[in-house]
Amino acid sequence: MRNDRLMLVYLLYNNLEDIWGKSDCANCVTKGFHSLTNDTLYFMSSVNQTLTCFEKYKEGNHTELCKSCKSTYRGLNELYSRMETNKTMCIDIEDVMNVTRKLWSKEYNCSFPREETVPVIAVSSFMLFLPIIFYLSSFLHSEQKKRKLIHPKRARSYNTLMNIQDKLS
Numbered sequence: 001m002r003n004d005r006l007m008l009v010y011l012l013y014n015n016l017e018d019i020w021g022k023s024d025c026a027n028c029v030t031k032g033f034h035s036l037t038n039d040t041l042y043f044m045s046s047v048n049q050t051l052t053c054f055e056k057y058k059e060g061n062h063t064e065l066c067k068s069c070k071s072t073y074r075g076l077n078e079l080y081s082r083m084e085t086n087k088t089m090c091i092d093i094e095d096v097m098n099v100t101r102k103l104w105s106k107e108y109n110c111s112f113p114r115e116e117t118v119p120v121i122a123v124s125s126f127m128l129f130l131p132i133i134f135y136l137s138s139f140l141h142s143e144q145k146k147r148k149l150i151h152p153k154r155a156r157s158y159n160t161l162m163n164i165q166d167k168l169s
Contacts, residue, residue: 028090039088046076047096054103066110073104074112 020026028040036044050072057065080097083089104110 023091024087025090025092027088028092037088039083040090040093043076043079043083043089043093044096046072046079047100050076050100051103054108058108062108062110065108070110073100073110076100 028036030037050069053069053072054065057068076097080089080093083093
């Protein structure tokens, strides 16, 4: 394999092997490369069900599609998450899921309400008002000093100057 001068066959083989490894293709095919794994076949079946649902309801109002296909899409999403956790997916599964998610969110404008928004807003509001509460309580609980006005000795009132002049005359 290393007999050609530029080693093209060797470089091509190494590059293909590198792509195969980085794409985790071994996770999607059986040991003898005869067929796809059961996980991959089940995932592809779920993708086909979801896309069939999209095709069925894509004409007209997309809210009907969002309602009708929500359970199949959610099931596909959960299956993908499990496969990601178990590391039983390859680049093909990842690519198909990206396309499906893009269809769901961008093409049909469907989304799931996020449950974590209420706690985030509550914590953010608390953190916003925390400095205000701190400074207000600091002002209320601190001892306030009474200010004393210090009158300068050289600038006396007009009445005292009159008294001095009266004494001199």
